[in-house]
Amino acid sequence: xxxxxxxxxxxxxxxxxxxxxxxxxxxxxxxxxxxxxxxxxxxxxxxxxxxxxxxxxxxxxxxxxxxxxxxxxxxxxxxxxxxxxxxxxxxxxxxxxxxxxxxxxxxxxxxxxxxxxxxxxxxxxxxxxxxxxxxxxxxxxxxxxxxxxxxxxxxxxxxxxxxxxxxxxxxxxxxxxxxxxxxxxxxxxxxxxxxxxxxxxxxxxxxxxxxxxxxxxxxxxxxxxxxxxxxxxxxxxxxxxxxx
Amino acid sequence: xxxxxxxxxxxxxxxxxxxxxxxxxxxxxxxxxxxxxxxxxxxxxxxxxxxxxxxxxxxxxxxxxxxxxxxxxxxxxxxxxxxxxxxxxxxxxxxxxxxxxxxxxxxxxxxxxxxxxxxxxxxxxxxxxxxxxxxxxxxxxxxxxxxxxxxxxxxxxxxxxxxxxxxxxxxxxxxxxxxxxxxxxxxxxxxxxxxxxxxxxxxxxxxxxxxxxxxxxxxxxx
Numbered sequence: 001x002x003x004x005x006x007x008x009x010x011x012x013x014x015x016x017x018x019x020x021x022x023x024x025x026x027x028x029x030x031x032x033x034x035x036x037x038x039x040x041x042x043x044x045x046x047x048x049x050x051x052x053x054x055x056x057x058x059x060x061x062x063x064x065x066x067x068x069x070x071x072x073x074x075x076x077x078x079x080x081x082x083x084x085x086x087x088x089x090x091x092x093x094x095x096x097x098x099x100x101x102x103x104x105x106x107x108x109x110x111x112x113x114x115x116x117x118x119x120x121x122x123x124x125x126x127x128x129x130x131x132x133x134x135x136x137x138x139x140x141x142x143x144x145x146x147x148x149x150x151x152x153x154x155x156x157x158x159x160x161x162x163x164x165x166x167x168x169x170x171x172x173x174x175x176x177x178x179x180x181x182x183x184x185x186x187x188x189x190x191x192x193x194x195x196x197x198x199x200x201x202x203x204x205x206x207x208x209x210x211x212x213x214x215x216x217x218x219x220x221x222x223x224x225x226x227x228x229x230x231x232x233x234x235x236x237x238x239x240x241x242x243x244x
Numbered sequence: 245x246x247x248x249x250x251x252x253x254x255x256x257x258x259x260x261x262x263x264x265x266x267x268x269x270x271x272x273x274x275x276x277x278x279x280x281x282x283x284x285x286x287x288x289x290x291x292x293x294x295x296x297x298x299x300x301x302x303x304x305x306x307x308x309x310x311x312x313x314x315x316x317x318x319x320x321x322x323x324x325x326x327x328x329x330x331x332x333x334x335x336x337x338x339x340x341x342x343x344x345x346x347x348x349x350x351x352x353x354x355x356x357x358x359x360x361x362x363x364x365x366x367x368x369x370x371x372x373x374x375x376x377x378x379x380x381x382x383x384x385x386x387x388x389x390x391x392x393x394x395x396x397x398x399x400x401x402x403x404x405x406x407x408x409x410x411x412x413x414x415x416x417x418x419x420x421x422x423x424x425x426x427x428x429x430x431x432x433x434x435x436x437x438x439x440x441x442x443x444x445x446x447x448x449x450x451x452x453x454x455x456x457x458x459x460x461x462x463x464x465x466x
Contacts, residue, residue: 003344007343031349032254035254081425082408082422086410087413087418097411108250109250111250113250113345116249116341116345116348119349120342125338141275141276144289144293145335147286148291148293148335148336151290151294152297152298155291155298156298163302179436179439179443183440183443183444184447186299186302186440187444187447188447193292193295198284201284211283
């Protein structure tokens with residue numbers, strides 16, 4: 001999958017223009033609930049609410065969402081497998097209550113993944129990083145992260161082009177060659193990345209860059225009423241998760 | 245090896261954030277100092293971070309028949325030094341969570357500790373030891389990259405075992421279980437990445453011009 005596929009979706013969904021505070025409050029609040037509430041019914045409720053918000057509210061394309069959501073399942077399946085068995089003095093045995101533990105873990109993790117994907121699919125990383133500056137993260141670090149974000153796609157395209165060229169010339173025909181070809185991509189990419197950085201630095205210095213990128217932020221400020229509504233919804237889910 | 249979103253209990257997620265914090269803050273202080281002295285290093289660092297991210301999106305063949313991706317931990321530690329890697333690693337892990345759904349926000353602290361702190365320090369330590377002991381360049385690079393990967397994988401197994409101890413044999417038993425099941429993918433990956441890094445360093449030597457100041461940057465960063 002292309003590096004930019006989630007980023008494109010983040011820039012095109014219906015909630016792209018909504019205030020950053022609303023989207024991060026939804027994600028952070030429900031993420032904490034998914035971890036803190038008992039998996040059943042707490043995490044299941046969180047997952048259901050977040051799915052409704054993702055598809056009903058932000059109108060994220062379901063097929064694209066699904067193709068990303070299956071990726072962590074491999075890790076989940078392998079990890080949950082270890083909870084099913086226990087290791088005693090006489091070797092492996094089925095763990096009592098292992099199935100319940102594995103199911104609980106799977107439920108909690110998947111609810112958390114749904115929360116993470118909501119944020120990924122509705123908010124471009126650049127927006128999130130500028131939010132970090134307001135939270136007091138040093139501006140040098142935020143600038144480096146923002147520049148990294150911009151370089152990621154440039155270098156990603158370059159690496160894809162190099163890999164295509166190698167494939168077309170049988171560069172991946174054997175394992176040995178494949179490893180060598182990949183090493184060549186990496187060894188060619190690093191000097192190019194440094195060269196690009198230097199040219200960009202020269203270009204910006206010529207324009208009097210002082211080390212901070214200021215862009216116009218024309219999004220409306222978060223309204224207190226919406227934020228309160230989100231908190232009420234989260235309190236309701238929390239109460240249901242504990243009481244049910 | 246990334247721990248997925250929501251996999252660790254809340255208390256342990258917080259604990260790993262707290263454990264990573266001193267390393268990340270130390271790295272950030274160092275980066276601020278470097279940037280204040282030489283503003284152009286900002287671009288170099290950003291390009292290095294993006295480079296590390298793109299590395300993890302490349303595919304390399306794995307011995308078991310599947311394919312895997314390099315982590316860049318050893319390469320980054322050798323070129324840029326481990327203290328800067330803590331911050332660059334954190335940035336890369338954040339983008340991997342947001343842009344690729346690889347890893348997560350609640351597990352960011354734990355993943356930073358295993359992949360941006362333990363791995364690079366082990367790789368860098370082996371690199372220094374090997375150079376000091378007069379081992380050949382290729383062997384040292386191979387050992388640094390492969391053992392850096394192995395250290396990351398063992399530490400991640402430890403983190404998972406701590407979160408989910410075995411009902412009978414406790415954390416040690418769980419470590420054997422998690423370590424055993426992920427060994428199928430992680431040990432071939434470590435060997436493949438070791439070989440890969442040797443070819444990369446070999447191809448890079450003499451190609452990177454002084455003007456790139458990678459060596460200088462790494463020297464200061466250490």
